[in-house]
Amino acid sequence: MENKDQILVIGGGVAGMEAARQLKSLGFKPILVEKGPALGGHVASWNRLFPDMTPVRKVLDPLTSSLEGVEVLLDTTVESVSRSQREYTVVLTRGRVIKCPAIIIATGFKLFEARKKEEYGYGIYDRVITNKDLENWFNTGEDGRVPDRPSAVGFVHCVGSRDIKAGNQQCSKVCCITAIKQAIEVKERFPQAEVYCFYMDLRLFGKKYEDFYINAQRDCGIHFIRGRVSEVAELIDGRVQVKAEDTLSGRPVKVKLDLLVLMSGIVCNPANNHLASELSVPLDEDGFLRSRDNIFSVTESDRPGVFFAGTCTGPKTIPETLSEARGAALGVYNYLKGKK
Amino acid sequence: MDFGFNLSPSSAVELDKVDTSLFRELCRIEPGARTCIGCGSCSATCTASEHSGMSVRKLLLSLQRGKMRDVEKMLTCCMLCGKCTMVCPRGINTRRIILTVCRLYENVEGRI
Numbered sequence: 001m002e003n004k005d006q007i008l009v010i011g012g013g014v015a016g017m018e019a020a021r022q023l024k025s026l027g028f029k030p031i032l033v034e035k036g037p038a039l040g041g042h043v044a045s046w047n048r049l050f051p052d053m054t055p056v057r058k059v060l061d062p063l064t065s066s067l068e069g070v071e072v073l074l075d076t077t078v079e080s081v082s083r084s085q086r087e088y089t090v091v092l093t094r095g096r097v098i099k100c101p102a103i104i105i106a107t108g109f110k111l112f113e114a115r116k117k118e119e120y121g122y123g124i125y126d127r128v129i130t131n132k133d134l135e136n137w138f139n140t141g142e143d144g145r146v147p148d149r150p151s152a153v154g155f156v157h158c159v160g161s162r163d164i165k166a167g168n169q170q171c172s173k174v175c176c177i178t179a180i181k182q183a184i185e186v187k188e189r190f191p192q193a194e195v196y197c198f199y200m201d202l203r204l205f206g207k208k209y210e211d212f213y214i215n216a217q218r219d220c221g222i223h224f225i226r227g228r229v230s231e232v233a234e235l236i237d238g239r240v241q242v243k244a245e246d247t248l249s250g251r252p253v254k255v256k257l258d259l260l261v262l263m264s265g266i267v268c269n270p271a272n273n274h275l276a277s278e279l280s281v282p283l284d285e286d287g288f289l290r291s292r293d294n295i296f297s298v299t300e301s302d303r304p305g306v307f308f309a310g311t312c313t314g315p316k317t318i319p320e321t322l323s324e325a326r327g328a329a330l331g332v333y334n335y336l337k338g339k340k
Numbered sequence: 341m342d343f344g345f346n347l348s349p350s351s352a353v354e355l356d357k358v359d360t361s362l363f364r365e366l367c368r369i370e371p372g373a374r375t376c377i378g379c380g381s382c383s384a385t386c387t388a389s390e391h392s393g394m395s396v397r398k399l400l401l402s403l404q405r406g407k408m409r410d411v412e413k414m415l416t417c418c419m420l421c422g423k424c425t426m427v428c429p430r431g432i433n434t435r436r437i438i439l440t441v442c443r444l445y446e447n448v449e450g451r452i
Contacts, residue, residue, distance in 0.1 A: 152356060196355065202377075214430075217374045221367070223355070223404070226378065246353065248378050249401050255355035 003099045004339075005029045007332055008090055010078060010275065011106035013041020014318055015310025015325045017063045019104045020070050022329035031098060032072045035271070039064060039072065041108055047138035049318060050181040051208035059318065077271075081278040088279075088305065101339070102305040102332045103279070105289065106325065107272055109311040112160030112168065112264040120156060120262055125234045127257070130159075130264045131175070134182055150193050150258035153186050154242055155179045156229045157199040161265030161315075170286050172265030173315040176203045179263050180216045186261075187220045195222045196255060198229045198244050206317060225253060232260060266315040279306055288314045299328040307331045358406035362444055366403065369440050372432040376400050382424035382434055392417035396424050396434045399441070415442055 005028050009020045012034025020030040038044065039060075046056050079091045081103075090098045114122035114130045121128045129137075129145050137143040157179055161172035176199065183195045197216075202224070204213050216222045227244040234240055239256050246253045268287030276283050281301045284290040289312045292300040299308050309328040310321040367373050376397065383395035394417040402410040415438065424434040 194356070214375050218371050221374060225355075246401075246405070249353075249398075249405055249407075251405070252350075252352040253355055253405075254352050 003087060004101050004336070006031060006098065006100040007102050007104065008033065008088070008098055008100045009104045009106060011041070011108055011310075011312070012036070012039040012072065012074070013106065013108045013310065013321075014043050014059065014063065015108065015312075015321045016041075016104070016106035017067060018322045018325035019106055019309045019329050021063065021066045022326050023104075023332065024067075024070055026329060026333050028332070030070055031100075032067070032070055033076050033078065033092060034072065034074050035077045037074055039067075039074075042111070043318065045132060045139075046135045048181070048185070050177045051206065051212050053181070078275055078278065081275075101336055102307065104307045104309055104325075104328045104332065105272075105275065105279075105281075105301075105312055106309040106328075107269055107275060107312045109266040109288075109315065110269045112166070112172075112267045114159055114262045114264045116166060117159055117163075117262070119231045120159065120229065120260075121232045121234065121240065122262055125232065125240055125260075126238060127234075127240050128232065128260045128262065130262045131178055131182060132264065134186075134261050138185065145259070147258045150190055152194045152196070152255065152257045153183075153190070153259045153261070154196045154198065154229075154255065154257045155183055155261045155263060156242075157197065157202075157263050158228065159262040159264050160267060162200065168265060168267050168286070170315065171203060172267075173203070174317055175263040175265055177206065177209050177212065179261075180204075180209075180212050180222075182261065183222045184212075184216050184220050187222060193258075195220070196242075196257075197222060197224050198227060198242070199224060200226075200228050227253070266311060269312065272312060279303060281306055284313075286314070288312065299324050299331055305332075305335060307335075353405045355405075358404070360404055360406065362408075362441075362448065363400075363403040365444055366437065366440055370433065370437050372430070373400060373437055375430045375432060377430060379429060381427040381429065385423045385427045387421060387423065388417045388419055394418055396438070399438070403441070411441070412445065415445065 007023050007028045007030050009016045009030050009032045020032045023030040077093050082089045087099050087101045126145050137146050160166045161168050187195050204210050227247045229242050229244045231243050232240050240260050241256050243254050282290045291298045291313050307328040309325040383389050383397050388394040394414050399414050418438050422435040
């Protein structure tokens with residue numbers, strides 16, 4: 001195989017999968033490297049997706065099947081990278097060495113560790129779970145912390161995001177709409193339950209998101225309280241009491257809940273640090289990889305032949321991630337076109 | 341005995357103890373009442389607001405927090421001009437909501 005057609009794609013989430021798929025259809029030989037034992041990334045652990053309640057399988061199955069013929073290396077990470085005039089030489093774990101003229105980085109994000117916000121009691125109180133735990137429960141029905149017939153369920157927005165003290169100044173972008181999706185799903189399963197969303201601002205920017213919000217308010221009767229939860233305490237009966245300020249009325253509010261869901265935000269993936277230093281691509285102040293610029297060249301790095309796709313450069317939705325993966329693949333094509 | 345100070349009752353609202361039956365009845369008749377986003381356009385445009393504290397935003401919030409006295413006070417200040425309905429970005433029929441709340445109040449008068 002000619003090295004000049006080989007393109008390394010690092011990260012096997014939706015960004016990497018879509019990038020590899022597009023590279024294949026552009027006539028390249030993508031090699032997809034994934035650190036975990038399976039493809040699909042964070043999306044694979046979700047159940048349904050906003051704003052149309054699309055089952056995750058409807059996104060992942062076509063992506064997976066379109067990768068037929070693409071070399072996929074699971075349980076593999078990048079050890080070191082060196083660059084000569086014409087190509088990158090990438091040493092992978094498990095002894096594999098790949099020479100390629102271009103690389104797409106699609107290493108994604110990390111979910112904020114909710115236990116770091118100790119005042120919310122994750123890992124301390126039995127009735128406190130995260131957005132990811134709730135999706136897992138939607139998938140498996142197994143989680144001892146979710147009661148059989150809850151009468152009150154709360155959602156805390158912005159857990160670890162827009163929080164300088166937690167080290168994440170950025171808005172995680174997808175949690176507001178995820179909270180509303182999950183609140184509607186909880187209400188569908190437990191129609192008798194009162195559902196409360198505690199938010200700082202509601203940021204519902206995407207197509208159909210506002211419709212989703214109106215649906216949650218009007219048809220599901222979900223209560224939106226503008227105020228950040230200050231603390232959570234466990235009651236003697238195992239439930240939790242949440243304290244916040246209802247900033248619209250200027251009064252403190254308290255409510256007893258059977259289940260509290262923390263919307264853990266998208267934060268930078270620390271695994272990017274090693275990759276960034278090997279490839280000499282800079283990190284941004286927020287810890288995400290830095291694009292060449294944030295309007296015209298979001299999927300390009302400062303290094304020739306190194307491209308970005310998806311949440312390695314910042315929080316993004318799935319459609320945005322897929323578009324970037326296509327953009328990055330096209331970027332590789334245009335970059336190499338003059339060099340053949 | 342005078343200690344030179346006294347204790348005020350807690351101003352905290354306990355959401356699970358608040359009686360929201362009137363609000364729920366209102367939403368059954370006018371589902372739009374739930375879609376308020378608290379933007380304050382209604383209060384900003386209200387002719388009576390400056391002089392009386394009338395605010396549809398506050399009225400809807402007070403109903404949800406069980407502040408019935410505040411609701412009653414505000415209702416008496418409205419002149420039903422309907423400017424609030426004109427400016428509401430969510431298309432809530434605020435004027436009809438005020439009339440509906442007045443009617444619901446008539447039914448429960450004496451209970452408050």
